[in-house]
Each structure stands twice: as C-alpha cells, then as structure tokens.
Amino acid sequence: MGFLIGRVAAVGITAAVLLYTVPPLIRTQSWTMLGILAAVTAAVSYLYLTKRHVPAKYLVPGTIFLLTFQVIPVLYTFTVAFTNYGDGHRGSKQEAVGAIERESLVEIPGAPDYALTVAARGGEVVFLLVDRETKAVQVGTAEGLSPVDDAEVSLTGKVLGAPGYEILPAGERDGEVQALAVPTARGAIKSSGLSRAIEFHANRKYDPACDCISDSGTGQRWTADDEVGYFVAADGTNLIQGWKVNVGLANFTRVVSDPTISGHFLGVLIWNFAFALGSVALSFALGMVCALALHHPRMRGTRIYRVLLILPYAMPSFAMLLVWRDMFNTDFGLINRMLGTDIDWMGSPTGARLSLLLVNLWLGFPYMFLVTTGALQAIPRELTEASSIDGASAWQGFRRVTLPLLLVALSPLLIASFAYNFNNFNAVRFITNGGPYPVDNNLVGKTDLLITYTYRLAFEGGSGQFGFASAISVFIFAIVATISAIAFRRTRAQEEVYS
Amino acid sequence: MRSIVAVAALGLLLGAAACGGDTTPQTQPSKDKGSGKLEIWADPKRTAALKPFAEQFGKENGVQVEVKEIAENLQQTFVTASQQGSGPDVVVGAHDWIGNLVQNSAIDPVNLTAAQKSGFEASALKAVTFNGQVYGAPYAMENLALIRNTELVPTAPASIEDLVKAGQDLKAAGKVSEILCLQVGAQGDAYHIYPFFASAGGSLFGSTSSGDPDPKNVTVGSADSVKAFTKLKELGEQGSGALKTSIAAENSIASFAGKKCAFLVSGPWATKDIKAGGVKYDISAVPGFAGGKKATPFLGVQAFFVASKAKSKALAQEFVANYVTNKDVAKALYDAEPRPPALTAAIAVVKTSDPDLEKFLAAGKDGFPMPAIPEMAAIWGPFGQAEVAVVKGEDPSTAAAAAQTAILATLKK
Numbered sequence: 001m002g003f004l005i006g007r008v009a010a011v012g013i014t015a016a017v018l019l020y021t022v023p024p025l026i027r028t029q030s031w032t033m034l035g036i037l038a039a040v041t042a043a044v045s046y047l048y049l050t051k052r053h054v055p056a057k058y059l060v061p062g063t064i065f066l067l068t069f070q071v072i073p074v075l076y077t078f079t080v081a082f083t084n085y086g087d088g089h090r091g092s093k094q095e096a097v098g099a100i101e102r103e104s105l106v107e108i109p110g111a112p113d114y115a116l117t118v119a120a121r122g123g124e125v126v127f128l129l130v131d132r133e134t135k136a137v138q139v140g141t142a143e144g145l146s147p148v149d150d151a152e153v154s155l156t157g158k159v160l161g162a163p164g165y166e167i168l169p170a171g172e173r174d175g176e177v178q179a180l181a182v183p184t185a186r187g188a189i190k191s192s193g194l195s196r197a198i199e200f201h202a203n204r205k206y207d208p209a210c211d212c213i214s215d216s217g218t219g220q221r222w223t224a225d226d227e228v229g230y231f232v233a234a235d236g237t238n239l240i241q242g243w244k245v246n247v248g249l250a251n252f253t254r255v256v257s258d259p260t261i262s263g264h265f266l267g268v269l270i271w272n273f274a275f276a277l278g279s280v281a282l283s284f285a286l287g288m289v290c291a292l293a294l295h296h297p298r299m300r301g302t303r304i305y306r307v308l309l310i311l312p313y314a315m316p317s318f319a320m321l322l323v324w325r326d327m328f329n330t331d332f333g334l335i336n337r338m339l340g341t342d343i344d345w346m347g348s349p350t351g352a353r354l355s356l357l358l359v360n361l362w363l364g365f366p367y368m369f370l371v372t373t374g375a376l377q378a379i380p381r382e383l384t385e386a387s388s389i390d391g392a393s394a395w396q397g398f399r400r401v402t403l404p405l406l407l408v409a410l411s412p413l414l415i416a417s418f419a420y421n422f423n424n425f426n427a428v429r430f431i432t433n434g435g436p437y438p439v440d441n442n443l444v445g446k447t448d449l450l451i452t453y454t455y456r457l458a459f460e461g462g463s464g465q466f467g468f469a470s471a472i473s474v475f476i477f478a479i480v481a482t483i484s485a486i487a488f489r490r491t492r493a494q495e496e497v498y499s
Numbered sequence: 500m501r502s503i504v505a506v507a508a509l510g511l512l513l514g515a516a517a518c519g520g521d522t523t524p525q526t527q528p529s530k531d532k533g534s535g536k537l538e539i540w541a542d543p544k545r546t547a548a549l550k551p552f553a554e555q556f557g558k559e560n561g562v563q564v565e566v567k568e569i570a571e572n573l574q575q576t577f578v579t580a581s582q583q584g585s586g587p588d589v590v591v592g593a594h595d596w597i598g599n600l601v602q603n604s605a606i607d608p609v610n611l612t613a614a615q616k617s618g619f620e621a622s623a624l625k626a627v628t629f630n631g632q633v634y635g636a637p638y639a640m641e642n643l644a645l646i647r648n649t650e651l652v653p654t655a656p657a658s659i660e661d662l663v664k665a666g667q668d669l670k671a672a673g674k675v676s677e678i679l680c681l682q683v684g685a686q687g688d689a690y691h692i693y694p695f696f697a698s699a700g701g702s703l704f705g706s707t708s709s710g711d712p713d714p715k716n717v718t719v720g721s722a723d724s725v726k727a728f729t730k731l732k733e734l735g736e737q738g739s740g741a742l743k744t745s746i747a748a749e750n751s752i753a754s755f756a757g758k759k760c761a762f763l764v765s766g767p768w769a770t771k772d773i774k775a776g777g778v779k780y781d782i783s784a785v786p787g788f789a790g791g792k793k794a795t796p797f798l799g800v801q802a803f804f805v806a807s808k809a810k811s812k813a814l815a816q817e818f819v820a821n822y823v824t825n826k827d828v829a830k831a832l833y834d835a836e837p838r839p840p841a842l843t844a845a846i847a848v849v850k851t852s853d854p855d856l857e858k859f860l861a862a863g864k865d866g867f868p869m870p871a872i873p874e875m876a877a878i879w880g881p882f883g884q885a886e887v888a889v890v891k892g893e894d895p896s897t898a899a900a901a902a903q904t905a906i907l908a909t910l911k912k
Contacts, residue, residue, distance in 0.1 A: 087873065088602040090582045099604035099807060103632055113612070118813075170560035170814060171535035177813040192610035193817030194560070240602045240630070240873070260908045331677075331745035332754075344744075346685050347891065433686050435884075439893040442881040442905035457909070460880050464575070 010048040010061070014041050040064075074477070077470045081251050086458075086465035088242045089229045096241040097206045100213055100231070103241075104204035108186050111199035115157025116191055118177050119165040125176040128159040128167075129189065129197055137162070140182030140189050140197070158195070170194050213239065251471035261457065264444040269479075271353070272449045275428075276421040279360045280414055286361060287368025288406070292398075295376045306373070313366030321430040324359045328431075349446035352432050356447055360427050364417070375409040376402075404494075411491040418487075419480050428452045450476055536563045537814050540577060541591040543568050548835030549591070552828050556818055562811075574599065581605045581808050588809035589818055594626040594800040597634045598873040606804040607812070608632040609820050618824065623841035626800040626868035635802030636819045637841035638829050641766050642863030643694060643796040645785045648778055651675065651761040655783035659695065659794075662762055662786055663734065663741050669761050677760040678740060683890055684747035687883025690869075691764055692731065692742075694794035697867070698787035701727030703878055704870065714874035714910070719882060720903025728885065728895035730788060737892030744887055767838045767859050782858035784865075798866030800841060839863075874910055881905035 018041045025034045044064075047056055083089075117128040119139075127140035130153055137151040137159065151162040161167065181188040187201035203217045212223040213231050222231035222239050229245040230238035255261055290309055294302045312320070327334040328345040336343060346352045379402060387397045407414075428434060434445030434452050444453055454476075458469035537557070541549055546568040557564035567587065569576050574596050580586040582603070590606075600606045611633055616624055623637040645662075647655060651669055656662035666678030682691050701724040705716030718724055734741040746754070755763035756776030763769065764785055773780055787794035803823050809815045822828070829845035837853065839860050840846050850856050869875070885902035889895050 087578070087599055090578065090603045095604045095807070099601070099607075102607055102807075103601070103630060105608070107610070169535070169562075170817070171537070171562040171811050174535075174811040174813050191813050191816070193820045194813050195817060195821055196610075196612075198610055240598070241604050242602065326749060329745050329747070329750070331743065332750050333745075347744075435685055435887075437884045437888070439888045440897050440901045442884045442901045443908065456880065460876070 006057075007048045010057075011045055014044045017041070077473055077477075080467055081470035081474055082246055082248060083244055083467045084229055084247045084250075084465075085244050085467045086469075088240070089244045089467075091243055093224065093226075093229075093243040096231075096239075096243045097213070099241045100204055100239055101202055101206065104215070105190075105200040105202050108199045108201050111186070114189065114197040114199075116193075116195055116197040117159035118168045118172075118191070118194060119159070119162070120168055120173075121165050125168070125173055125180055126165070127180065127182060127189065127191065127197055128162065128165065129182075130157040130159060132157055139165075140180075142180065142182070144183050145189075156195075247467065251468045252474075254468065255471055255475060260443055264453070265450075268444060268448055268450055268453050271447070272422060275353075275356065275360075275424070275447075275449060276418050278357050279364055279421040279424070280417045282357060282361045283364030284368045284372075284410075284414060284417075286365040287370075288372045290365070290369045291372035291376055292402075294373065309369050310366045312362055313370070317363055318426065318430070320363060321359065321426060324362075325431045328355055346432055347436055349436060352436055352447050356427060356431055359431060360421070360424070363427070364421075367417075371410060371413055372406065375406050378409065379405050408491075408495055411494070412488070415484055415487045415491070419484055422449075422480055422483075423451045423476065424449065425451045425455065429455075450479075535561075535811070536565065537589065537811055537818060538587040539564065539566045539589040539591065539818075540569050540573065540587040541566060542573050543570055544836050545591055545832065548832045552823075552831060556822050560814070560817070562814060577806075578603050578605050581806055584808055586806050586808055588806055588811050588815035590804050590806060592802065592804065594635060594637065594802050595869045595871045595875060597627065597629045597804075597871040598875070600804065601629060601634065602873055604807055606634055607807050607809075607816075608634055609636050609803075609805055610816065611636070611820055611824070615820070615824055618843060619841050620843060620846075622798055622863075622866060622868060623800045626798060626871070627802050629871050635804045636824050637800045637802045638823060638832055639801040639836075639838040640841050640860075640863065641768070641799045641801070641838045642859065642866045643691065643764055643766050643785055644782045644859050644862035646755065646763040646765060646769065646773065646780050646782050648755070648758065648761045649781045650779050651758075655781065656762075656786050658786050658789040659698070659734070660789050663739050666741060666760070666762060667739065675758070675760050677743070677746065677754060679742070679762045679764070680746055680751040680755045680760040681742060681762075681764040682746055682748050682751040683742055683744050683886065685744055685887065686880075687886035687890075688748070689879050689882040689886065690797055692886050693867075694764070694785040694787075694796045695731060695734070696724075696727050698785075698791045698794035699727035699730035700724075700792055703882070704874075712870040712872060712875075714872050717878075717903060717906050717910070719878070719885070719906060720899045725896045725899045728889045728899050730791075731886065732889040732892060732895050735890035735892055742890045744890055767855070768836070770837060770855055782855055782862065784862040793865050795865045795867045796863060797869040798863055799869055801838065802841075877906050877909040881909075 018037065021037060022034065025037065044060065047053060047060060112131045112133065114127075114129040115132055117130070119126055119128050121139070121141075124141065128148065128151065129138045129140050129145070130136070130151075131138075135153065135157075137148045137153060138145045139148045148162055148165075152160040154160050159165075159167065177191055177194075181190050182197075184199055187199055189197050189199045192198045204213050204215050206213050210221075210223065212221050214221045220233060222233045224230075225232045225238075226245055227247075228238075229242045231241075232238045290305075293299065294305055299305075326332070330336060330342065330344045330347075333345075335341075335345070343351070345355050383401050383405070384397045387401050388394070392400065428447055428449050429452055432445070432447045434448035434456065436447075437445045443457075448456075450472075454469065454472040458465045458472065537553075539549060539553060546566050549566050553564040553566045556562075573590070573592060577586055577590050577592070578600065582605075586605075597606070616633070619637055620640065623640050624633065626640075627633055627635040627637050645655065651674055652665055656665055663678060666675070669675045670678055681695075682688050702718045702721070704712035704714065705718055707713040731742065732738060736743055751763065752765055752769045752772050754760050755765075755769075756772050756778055758776075758778060763773075770780075785794040785796055803819045805812065805815045805819050824842065826840075826842050826845040826848060829840040829842045830848055833840050833845070833849050837855070839856050840849060846856070846860070881902040884905075885898040888898040888901075
C-alpha cells in the first residue's frame with residue numbers, strides 16, 4: 001500500500017512539473033530543454049511504474065536534487081567564469097546595436113507635430129496621423145505616407161473613425177506599433193507613446209559589412225571588438241553599450257596577475273583562516289562547557305538554562321548583527337555606555353577583529369551547545385564511571401574518554417561549521433564591512449575575508465562583474481573543498497581508532 | 500557548454516516547480532501582439548502612491564495596469580529581470596542609475612516634446628539627460644540642506660566656521676552633546692560630506708568639453724582635493740570634533756530629533772522624524788567655508804524609465820511621456836513622500852501647503868546633479884574610506900592618494 005502511494009506521488013509530481021513547465025518552454029521555443037524534460041519525465045515515470053530497479057527508486061530523487069541544487073550551480077559558475085558577463089556586458093550584440101540605434105534617434109527640427117491613432121487596415125498595423133496645425137489626415141505605412149479622406153477627427157486630434165480602417169484599442173499589437181517606421185524624405189515617423197508620432201532621424205547605424213557603427217553626423221566610426229564586447233573607435237574609446245563575450249581564462253589570470261588582488265591575497269587568507277578557526281574553536285569550547293555543565297547529574301533547572309542558552313540561536317542573525325554593530329558605536333553604543341569608556345572598538349585592527357570574533361561566538365555557541373548536548377546523551381555514562389573507578393580524575397576522564405568520543409560524533413559538524421565561517425559574509429559585511437582600512441590602502445581592510453574582499457572588487461568597484469566574481473568563487477571553492485577533504489580523511493582515520 | 504546551460508535551466512525549472520512559487524519563467528515579448536497590460540515596478544514608498552494613478556491610466560486606455568513593489572535592490576533586480584525578459588514595462592528610480600541601465604541596454608530614451616521639456620525644472624531635466632538623450636521623465640528632486648533647531652540657534656550660520664562655533668558653545672553649555680549631526684559612519688558617506696568637500700575646493704571628476712563629468716579624469720587625489728580633505732581633517736575627531744565616525748546613517752536624524760545636536764545635514768526625508776520628535780526647525784542651504792567655494796550638494800532626481808524590453812513599449816512610452824508628466828501625479832507622489840516635485844507647475848501647487856519645500860529647493864539651487872556615469876559607483880567606497888581616515892586624523896595626502904589609486908584600479912578593470 002505504502003509502495004503504491006509512493007509511486008503515485010512520484011509519478012504525480014513528475015507529471016505536475018511537466019505540465020507546469022511545458023507551455024513556457026514551447027512559447028520560448030527552448031526545444032533542447034523540452035527534450036531533456038521529456039526524457040527525464042519518461043525515465044522517472046518508467047522507474048516508478050515498473051516493479052524492477054528497486055534501489056534506483058530510492059536513489060533517483062536524491063540524485064535529481066543533488067544535480068539540481070549542487071552540481072548544476074557549480075558547473076554554471078564555472079561556465080560564467082569564462083565570460084565577461086556583468087554590468088555593461090549582460091546582453092547580446094544585437095541588443096546593444098538596437099540600444100545604440102535607438103539612442104541616436106533625434107527629432108527632426110521643425111517637423112510637424114502629429115497626433116497619432118493606431119489603426120489596422122486589412123490586418124496590417126498603420127498610423128493615422130493628424131497634423132496638429134493643418135489638421136490634414138494621413139496614413140503612415142511601411143511604404144510611406146498617403147492622404148486619407150473622410151476621417152472623423154476629434155478635437156484633440158484623435159481619429160475616431162475612417163472608412164476602411166479599424167481603430168485599435170490601446171496596448172493592442174504593441175510590438176508592431178513599436179516596429180513600424182514610416183519612411184519620409186528626411187528620416188522616419190515613429191510612434192512616441194500612443195497619442196503622438198514624431199519624425200526622427202537616426203544618426204548612428206549598424207553596418208554588417210564592416211561590423212561597425214557609423215555616425216552620419218560626425219562621420220565617426222566604431223568597430224565591433226568581439227574580444228572585449230564593445231564597439232571601439234580608432235582612438236580607443238568605446239560606446240557604452242556592450243555585450244557578453246567569452247574571454248577564456250582572462251578572469252582567472254586576473255586573479256593571479258593583478259597586483260591589487262594577488263598582493264593582498266596572503267594577508268587576507270591568513271586572517272580568513274584565523275577567523276574561521278577561531279570562530280569554530282571558541283564557539284565549540286563555550287558550547288561544550290555549557291553542555292557539560294548541564295549534563296552533570298546533580299545539575300538542577302536544566303530546562304530553563306537550555307532555553308536561555310538557545311535564545312541567541314533563535315533570533316534572526318541579520319538583525320542581531322546590526323544590533324551588535326550599533327552596540328559597538330563609540331559615542332552612542334551600549335558597550336561604551338555601560339563600561340563608561342570611550343573606546344573606538346572598530347577603529348583598531350585588533351579591536352575590530354576581537355569584536356567580530358566575540359559577536360560570532362555569541363551567535364555560534366548555542367548551535368555547538370545543542371549538538372554537543374545531543375552527542376553527550378549518546379555517550380554511555382558507564383564509560384566515565386568506569387574510568388573514575390579505575391582512578392582517573394574528572395579531567396582525565398573528560399580528556400581521554402568523553403572528548404574523543406564527542407569529536408568522533410561532531411567532527412563532520414565542526415568541518416561544516418568551518419566551511420560556513422570561512423565564507424561568513426554576513427558577519428563581516430554587517431559589522432565592520434572589512435574595516436578598519438589602513439590609511440594608505442583603500443582596497444583591503446583589516447577584517448576582510450576573501451569573500452567580502454572579492455565581493456567589493458566584483459560588485460562595488462564600478463559595476464557587477466559576474467564573470468570575474470565566478471572565477472574568484474572557483475578559487476574559494478577549491479580552497480574550502482581541499483581543506484574539507486583533508487579534514488574528512490583525518491576524521492575517518494580517527495573513527496577507525498575509536499570504533 | 501550549451502547542454503550544461505540547458506541542464507541548468509532544467510534544474511531551475513524543477514526548482515521553481517518544487518518551491519511552488521511564482522517564479523515561472525516569463526515568456527519572451529511576443530512579436531505580433533501586445534498584451535494590453537502595463538507593468539510598473541517601484542520601491543515600497545512609491546507603490547502605494549502610484550496605484551490610483553496607474554489604475555486611472557488603465558481605465559482611460561482600456562488596459563490592465565499592475566504596480567509591483569520591489570522591496571530591495573530595485574536597480575539590480577530590474578536589470579537582471581529585464582535581461583531575462585521577465586522585467587516590467589516601466590520602472591521608477593533615481594537618475595544616477597541611468598548610466599548603468601544604458602550600458603546594459605535596459606532602458607530607452609523618452610521622447611518629450613519641447614513644450615513638455617520646458618515644464619520641468621532645468622536641473623531636473625539636465626540630470627536625466629545622458630549621452631544627449633532624455634532617458635527618464637523626472638518627477639521629484641532631492642538635495643541636502645542644513646536643518647537647525649531654532650530654539651537653540653535662531654539664525655542660520657553664514658559659514659561652516661560659524662556653525663562649528665555655535666555648536667561648540669551649545670556643547671560647552673551642556674545643551675547638546677554633539678556639535679553637528681552629519682552622518683559619516685565607519686565607512687564614510689560621500690553623499691553627505693560632498694557639500695563641505697566641494698566648498699573646500701575638492702572635486703571627484705574633471706569635466707568634459709560639454710561640461711559633463713569626465714570619467715577619464717578622476718580628481719579625488721588632486722592637490723585641490725587634498726586641501727579639501729585637510730579642511731575636513733580640521734573638523735574631524737582630532738580637530739574641532741564636528742565630524743565623527745560614530746555619527747552614522749542609523750543615528751544622525753534620531754539624534755537631531757532627540758535634541759542631541761542643534762544642526763543636521765540631511766534631506767527632505769528627515770522632516771517626518773523631526774516633526775515627530777517635536778523639534779522646532781528651520782531649513783537653509785548648507786553653508787560653505789568662510790572664503791571658500793559654494794557648498795553645492797548633490798542633486799538627486801527620481802524618474803520614470805521605459806524598459807527596452809517592455810512588452811508593451813508604446814503603452815509604456817505613453818504612460819511615461821504623456822501621463823506622469825502631469826502635475827496631479829507629481830502632487831500625489833509628493834504626498835506619499837515629501838520630496839520637491841520636478842514639474843514647475845506641481846511645485847506651485849505644493850508649496851502653498853508646505854513651507855519646507857521651497858527652502859529645500861532654495862538650498863539645492865546650486866546643486867550639482869549627481870553624475871549618472873557608471874564610473875560613479877567606483878567613487879563611493881574609496882572616497883568614503885578616505886573621509887573616515889581624515890576624520891580620524893590621518894594624513895590627508897596619503898588618504899587622498901590611496902582613494903585615487905583604489906578608484907583607478909577598479910575603473911581600469
């Protein structure tokens with residue numbers, strides 16, 4: 001029965017996903033994706049409708065989620081790292097050309113002011129144009145202007161009706177209205193909104209023959225450079241509208257060769273390690289001491305203590321980080337007021353670093369307390385009792401029996417905690433934002449982690465450079481993955497000793 | 500590569516379906532048929548004010564209008580969504596976004612007639628003009644001014660020196676705890692310090708032949724700017740103590756409203772809290788240094804933009820060019836948040852009921868439109884850190900040189 005429900009649920013969810021995603025995929029003509037979707041759906045349906053392949057039934061959902069939420073984002077980051085994707089280079093070349101041409105449209109001085117009515121003639125979208133001065137009514141099509149007889153015109157210049165024309169309601173066939181340019185001797189008449197039309201002249205045009213933009217007014221010319229994704233003039237200046245291109249390894253080499261990045265890398269990395277290790281060690285130590293104290297058989301009122309200790313963990317950390325930042329304020333902060341001091345906590349490197357560690361300890365220890373409490377329940381009391389009967393002191397019992405057993409259980413969590421704190425963007429960003437900065441160096445602060453430092457480089461220094469940010473993410477990923485792999489290997493060795 | 504992207508997209512689809520959210524991938528703008536629907540994105544403050552007018556526009560034109568509230572990072576959200584084809588038709592934002600939006604081909608010029616253009620305050624129109632094109636319909640302006648507690652200081656100080664003197668006297672008399680509330684914060688604040696910096700002769704960019712800021716010529720480290728930083732140092736923590744890093748965005752207005760300082764440098768957004776605090780106040784232009792240049796504040800302009808990838812672009816142009824340039828809309832937006840309107844006619848309507856408005860406008864008379872070039876984004880961080888360094892008493896020439904280096908390093912790319 002349970003098996004049946006599981007099968008119905010799995011096939012049902014798959015069908016729902018299919019129904020949900022097929023219409024937009026067809027509309028956007030994403031045939032490759034549609035194919036993949038169909039194949040996956042077919043495979044999943046087959047799997048849950050047959051009685052064979054039992055292990056796969058359990059493994060497939062997890063595998064799909066692993067692919068969706070872990071593997072694909074990592075691969076996507078890798079692919080973005082090889083492009084210049086970012087502000088100024090988000091779209092395609094075609095979009096950039098369109099924007100440049102639209103920007104160069106200038107209203108022809110002295111041209112008539114046309115009141116516009118959008119109409120259809122035999123299925124084709126046309127402009128009914130009323131010259132506001134002469135009241136002459138004309139029809140504008142892709143071929144040009146021609147006069148219209150017998151049109152009924154309102155006081156504001158709107159055409160209310162004309163034989164052979166169907167007046168279109170606002171918003172109807174918007175794409176065609178936008179695209180229609182009525183050619184004239186001097187340029188073209190285009191719609192400006194729905195009630196006005198203006199005679200324009202485009203100063204800049206894209207010429208596919210030379211792959212360049214030329215300005216008919218000044219004669220200047222910008223040639224497309226597909227290495228950088230800009231139209232570049234002979235003097236090296238470029239038009240501001242760019243497009244996305246592949247840049248190969250340029251983002252990676254920039255990380256290594258740019259002195260503003262590689263020059264500070266080591267210093268930041270050392271503090272980054274200190275911060276991550278310090279945060280984990282301190283919060284684990286405090287959390288464990290609290291857990292051990294409450295684990296003692298003679299301890300009374302453990303429930304209320306536990307609730308109190310978990311409180312910091314229950315509060316939203318974003319808000320708490322901002323509250324802590326304000327508590328450290330020199331003149332208005334709670335800490336200086338309570339102590340009656342006038343210390344600029346965030347002003348000195350050591351002060352800022354210790355403050356950060358303190359805040360992170362406060363935020364982190366309840367979690368360590370929780371997991372240690374759980375792990376302690378699993379260690380039989382007989383073991384410590386046996387060691388005390390054998391004459392071990394309390395400290396020796398803890399050091400030789402409890403702590404090793406705790407570490408076997410908690411090592412994976414400590415490694416995860418380290419990886420999290422290694423990239424603990426929020427704490428640094430909200431409390432110090434990397435500061436204090438040395439007076440002669442504005443690029444890297446004394447409390448910057450790799451992640452906050454690179455965030456500033458990639459997103460605040462000018463514009464969002466997603467390609468570059470992805471390249472740095474790949475480096476950070478490599479560092480954290482290496483450390484985690486080493487740590488897990490060591491943990492496994494330890495487990496073999498104690499189990 | 501291609502298959503990876505396809506698989507990634509599939510993953511996202513699965514994710515979207517799993518979450519059951521409304522993150523449906525939007526369709527591309529269809530080529531032949533408009534949807535008869537206008538979508539406007541705005542920040543929370545403006546959404547409520549816009550709704551009635553958007554609905555009226557919808558009724559008049561027989562289309563459906565939706566105003567969507569984007570709570571955070573409107574600019575980034577707009578650029579990203581626009582790129583994917585799921586963006587709005589119209590977006591409401593600050594004029595200094597224009598450079599970034601244009602380089603991403605995200606917005607189109609707005610076609611205003613000469614008559615419509617003449618209806619705007621000249622500085623507001625100048626602010627939304629980029630590469631020679633008007634890129635947005637301005638509706639509100641804002642700039643910094645000096646707000647003072649009239650119970651403590653009846654007359655406006657003529658210079659920064661007078662201001663500091665008055666503040667010091669009040670502090671000595673125990674009436675206030677701070678000389679001046681001008682937010683600096685631990686990261687610095689280029690926007691709020693700019694009037695002082697400009698008055699002392701400092702500048703951010705040189706100017707091009709057409710008078711626009713020249714991104715090729717960063718002048719934060721120039722000799723004149725070093726002099727200006729030296730002046731700021733004299734006002735800093737090692738000097739008169741008027742500028743302090745402990746005064747930050749989160750406490751400056753509150754301190755003034757709580758009568759902890761007699762002077763506040765802030766904008767029209769501060770008056771609500773000050774009124775709530777029951778402080779009697781008056782508004783005047785930010786004073787300059789005695790014998791220095793004018794203390795020009797940055798001028799910010801709020802505007803409506805037409806998205807390049809709008810699904811109903813003709814409708815969007817109609818809304819922006821011919822509908823919101825109407826003084827009733829400007830008045831309603833003013834009622835939602837008291838920033839001076841950009842339409843001269845709307846100013847006339849509003850100023851009868853709000854005496855503050857004219858004072859803010861007068862304070863911004865010499866305002867310098869905040870540069871809309873994308874390079875401006877590289878200025879804020881390093882400039883702010885140089886400001887913090889000198890306020891703490893560090894050497895101005897070292898700080899200015901470091902800021903110049905950092906700005907050039909990020910602009911070089």
